[in-house]
Amino acid sequence: MSAPVVKVENLKKWFPVxxxxxxxxxxxxxxxxxxxxxxxxxxxxxxxxxxAGESGSGKTTTGRILVRLIxxxxxxxxxxxQEISSLSDRALKPIRRKMQIIFQDPYESLNPRKYIRxxxxxxxxxxxxxxxxxxxxxxxxxxxxxxTPPEEFLFRFPHEISGGQRQRVAVARALVLKPEFIVxxxxxxxxxxxxxxxxLNLMTDLRDKLGVSFLxxxxxxxxxxxxxxxxxxxxxxxxxxxxxTEAVLKEPLHPYTQAxxxxxxxxxxxxxxxxxxxxxxxxxxxxxxxxxxxxTRCPAYMGDICRTKEPPLIEVAKNHYVACHLHVx
Amino acid sequence: xxxxxxxxxxxxxxTRSGSVKAVDGISFDVxxxxxxxxAGESGCGKTTTALSIxxxxxxxGKIIGGKMLFKKxxxxxxxxxxxxxxxxxxxxxxxxxxxxxxLNPVYSIGHQIVEAIMLHEKDVERQxxxxxxxxxxxxxxxxxxxxDNFPHEFSGGMRQRAMIAMALACNPSLFIxxxxxxxxxxxxxxxxxxxxxxxKERLGLGMMLITHDLSIIAETCEKAAIMYAxxxxxxxxxxxxxxxxxxxxxxxxxxxxxxxxxxxVRMISIPGTTPDLLRPPPGCRFHPRCKYAKEICKxxxxxxxxxxxxHFASCHKVVAEAKGQKW
Numbered sequence: 054m055s056a057p058v059v060k061v062e063n064l065k066k067w068f069p070v071x072x073x074x075x076x077x078x079x080x081x082x083x084x085x086x087x088x089x090x091x092x093x094x095x096x097x098x099x100x101x102x103x104x105a106g107e108s109g110s111g112k113t114t115t116g117r118i119l120v121r122l123i124x125x126x127x128x129x130x131x132x133x134x135q136e137i138s139s140l141s142d143r144a145l146k147p148i149r150r151k152m153q154i155i156f157q158d159p160y161e162s163l164n165p166r167k168y169i170r171x172x173x174x175x176x177x178x179x180x181x182x183x184x185x186x187x188x189x190x191x192x193x194x195x196x197x198x199x200x201t202p203p204e205e206f207l208f209r210f211p212h213e214i215s216g217g218q219r220q221r222v223a224v225a226r227a228l229v230l231k232p233e234f235i236v237x238x239x240x241x242x243x244x245x246x247x248x249x250x251x252x253l254n255l256m257t258d259l260r261d262k263l264g265v266s267f268l269x270x271x272x273x274x275x276x277x278x279x280x281x282x283x284x285x286x287x288x289x290x291x292x293x294x295x296x297x298t299e300a301v302l303k304e305p306l307h308p309y310t311q312a313x314x315x316x317x318x319x320x321x322x323x324x325x326x327x328x329x330x331x332x333x334x335x336x337x338x339x340x341x342x343x344x345x346x347x348x349t350r351c352p353a354y355m356g357d358i359c360r361t362k363e364p365p366l367i368e369v370a371k372n373h374y375v376a377c378h379l380h381v382x
Numbered sequence: 383x384x385x386x387x388x389x390x391x392x393x394x395x396x397t398r399s400g401s402v403k404a405v406d407g408i409s410f411d412v413x414x415x416x417x418x419x420x421a422g423e424s425g426c427g428k429t430t431t432a433l434s435i436x437x438x439x440x441x442x443g444k445i446i447g448g449k450m451l452f453k454k455x456x457x458x459x460x461x462x463x464x465x466x467x468x469x470x471x472x473x474x475x476x477x478x479x480x481x482x483x484x485l486n487p488v489y490s491i492g493h494q495i496v497e498a499i500m501l502h503e504k505d506v507e508r509q510x511x512x513x514x515x516x517x518x519x520x521x522x523x524x525x526x527x528x529x530d531n532f533p534h535e536f537s538g539g540m541r542q543r544a545m546i547a548m549a550l551a552c553n554p555s556l557f558i559x560x561x562x563x564x565x566x567x568x569x570x571x572x573x574x575x576x577x578x579x580x581x582k583e584r585l586g587l588g589m590m591l592i593t594h595d596l597s598i599i600a601e602t603c604e605k606a607a608i609m610y611a612x613x614x615x616x617x618x619x620x621x622x623x624x625x626x627x628x629x630x631x632x633x634x635x636x637x638x639x640x641x642x643x644x645x646x647v648r649m650i651s652i653p654g655t656t657p658d659l660l661r662p663p664p665g666c667r668f669h670p671r672c673k674y675a676k677e678i679c680k681x682x683x684x685x686x687x688x689x690x691x692x693h694f695a696s697c698h699k700v701v702a703e704a705k706g707q708k709w
Contacts, residue, residue, distance in 0.1 A: 245423040246639060247651055273568075275597075299646070313569065317642045320597035323624075335567065
């Protein structure tokens with residue numbers, strides 16, 4: 054068993070809701086958006102760990118906390134056995150080199166006024182790398198993402214290259230510091246179908262070749278299935294189910310996971326899927342439902358216990374965890 | 383006879399750098415009570431096709447050729463007056479991509495549906511229009527009592543349903559849905575698609591579904607046309623498209639599509655990117671990305687030809703092979 058690269062314990066992020074003057078004078082109770090509410094998982098070496106869920110489930114917030122773009126409200130984050138959840142910015146800087154993030158939209162995450170070269174070399178300059186090494190690393194990074202020959206791209210602007218190429222520039226920018234862990238936040242959702250595979254295969258190749266671990270954030274279970282080793286399904290800030298990807302998707306235990314899977318259309322006109330049995334939409338994370346957060350939409354709702362008691366995340370098969378009263382013995 | 387028959391439709395945009403051939407000679411049919419899926423990547427001309435059918439192209443866009451036969455009209459030649467009075471909304475309606483954000487925030491949902499009814503059917507009384515709006519809401523699965531709600535009181539999925547109700551307000555015979563599920567979460571998207579399928583069957587609507595997601599077409603449509611760079615690469619019933627695709631682009635798209643069922647395989651992308659329609663490549667527009675391309679593909683634009691009954695493709699290789707020649 055390889056040691057985890059990143060480990061998260063009881064992580065929480067509550068964003069305060071801004072209150073009006075009147076309510077704060079009248080002593081109204083302070084409200085929080087419980088974006089991430091007590092989750093734990095670990096990403097192992099050379100692993101692509103998937104974090105799936107609908108919008109508003111807290112997956113992006115989790116990704117941002119992991120690279121400490123925002124600080125957690127509570128809980129611990131370990132990066133290779135070092136706790137980083139409360140480090141100061143200065144103490145964090147050497148660790149930031151080892152953790153990078155790729156954002157969702159390559160049309161917005163690259164500075165339109167900079168050459169591709171400047172975009173890719175910026176992290177190097179920030180971390181005080183100078184001289185010949187900058188050029189070497191930029192070339193190496195571009196070759197790793199198959200932006201070849203690099204000379205052809207160095208002095209182009211982001212608008213002069215295609216969406217897939219842009220996302221590869223974003224990957225190259227994340228790679229130049231030789232990170233050990235990358236958070237990829239929906240890296241292909243803005244790309245056309247025919248070029249998605251190119252970016253995803255690039256991620257698996259980098260994992261195999263350079264030993265980079267990834268946290269892959271997605272709403273698309275079909276894509277997750279093809280590249281993730283392990284998968285966690287989030288709903289309203291909680292992990293509902295986690296385990297090896299094939300186990301979670303082939304034998305889903307949580308009614309929410311089952312609903313998500315049945316909602317994914319299958320590109321085969323001869324296969325008929327079962328109609329979605331879940332009604333309604335994801336409730337507000339400001340006042341999440343009591344007990345199990347999914348009970349308001351759950352097709353297997355069992356009454357009082359689901360409404361009042363929060364189910365613990367328990368291991369039902371090897372490494373396969375689920376938080377549902379159906380599986381509490 | 384098909385409900386809508388598109389023949390060799392061409393719609394170009396004039397820009398400062400030249401003319402963009404967004405739709406360049408496409409043909410397909412939409413049948414009553416059936417759904418036709420129009421699939422393709424961004425910029426291939428799917429939405430332009432829809433805008434052409436409704437004759438609501440932006441001012442720099444123009445239909446420059448072809449026929450759009452719908453009932454007794456040729457929509458390509460119909461004058462604007464008749465188009466507005468007789469066809470738009472009464473016969474053909476559309477729900478746009480991200481339509482749920484198109485509702486007016488300062489009017490109630492009911493007011494907006496009633497407005498659509500009264501604008502198009504001048505002889506309807508207000509009370510009758512409200513009653514109809516209530517029925518429409520029930521039809522799309524929302525309680526009629528919520529007509530008085532404002533858009534911000536609805537969730538995304540409900541707003542999308544309200545838009546569908548509005549599109550059905552004047553009993554159209556053809557319904558166009560442009561990326562109806564793209565901005566919605568998976569579960570809600572599945573619910574909306576299920577609704578569209580039911581409506582199509584219950585009301586006998588002809589439906590045209592525009593999407594980039596092939597799996598949606600596989601589940602909701604009877605026929606599919608795969609568009610690439612302003613042309614239709616392949617057109618057939620869905621089972622043929624998915625089980626026996628002939629055009630290399632269709633094959634590539636299907637391979638690039640991950641499935642939650644079946645084997646877990648490494649996905650294959652199509653090399654290269656979609657062409658710039660200001661300067662499309664000569665010959666077959668797909669040839670720079672096609673692994674089977676030969677000399678003829680670089681110079682001669684392939685015809686849109688029937689290779690077996692009801693199965694059309696624009697590809698030199700496919701046509702040659704259909705004739706029993708070796709490629």
